[in-house]
Amino acid sequence: MADYAHPEALVSTGWVAEHGNDDNVRVVEVDVDTKAYDEGHVPGAIAWAWNTQLCDTVRRDILSSRQLEELMAASGVTPDTTLIIYGDNNNWFAAWALWQARIYGHKDVRLMNGGRKKWLAEGREMVTDTPRPARASYTAMDADNSLRAFLPQVQAASAARSSGLVDVRSPAEFSGELLAPPGLPETCQRGGHVPGARSIPWGKACNEDGTFKSADELKALYAGEGIDGSKPVIAYCRIGERSSHTWFVLKYLLGFDNVTNYDGSWTEWGNLVGAPVERGANASAAKS
């Protein structure tokens, strides 16, 4: 991990096995499949459900600062806690949780490299008991919206080609052939991508074991599509979790200063009346 711009944003499975129960460490599992935790999890880990605890359940939005404070406090997390997050699908929603924690200023939050899959594949200890952390006191910082892109910013960036727009969905979603990942419900009216976006599927940043590729491989991957940190980058997917993963890569592993996650993503853009849409593959999508 030494070649990454911010290696401190990642821990290995071995580190978690050794330090997961340290006093100032809280390990949290965040899965796409919110029942996976119940079958077994990292010793000492608690679970956050992305669909009820990491979003506003009434309006479509991320947590408010008050909601995040309540989640952290109930989880026994203080602003000084080292928060280690991991999950299934190579950390999709773990990255979503980390992104929100960073928005509200949590200083020390890290991903477990390889996520749940690597922990399972390595045959590490799994437990089914659910820890009950003592309630803590937590005060969030003001939301740092420099980490988040909203629709007007994306519209402006697309029109002016002023940012690198990275579509991290599969090539078939990017082209418009599919409106959702195979087997999942369609959540938009139109297929395609934001005009000017480049197709760089999130999974290209990962090795087979779920860990992140090396810094050199990541640099080559994104630079090959013109994403080199020289101008702002906006990542998006369908609902914002896969793009959190790419946001993490660009922000912490490559160290780009100006990277935002457009959590409205294709579910917002692909349902807008009158929004411009491009269809078809770009060069990278055609190759993959």
Added chain:
Amino acid sequence: MKTEEFQERKLEVAGWPVNLASYRLGTEWHCEADNVSPGARLCRTTGATRQEAEEKALKRAKELLSRTRRHTV
């Protein structure tokens, strides 16, 4: 308990690539199926044997993938 006999393999289901991961936790076998691209989880199943867990996962994956529509671009 520890995960034992973890295995992954790729196959085609209803015309779509599927990644199947299975392993044993204690006496129970677990199987997870994802759709490879983009790698979204389709289902997670359990069984008394690896075969049983995988068959359940494949059945559910087939149900879900059979509903997927390809659109003309």
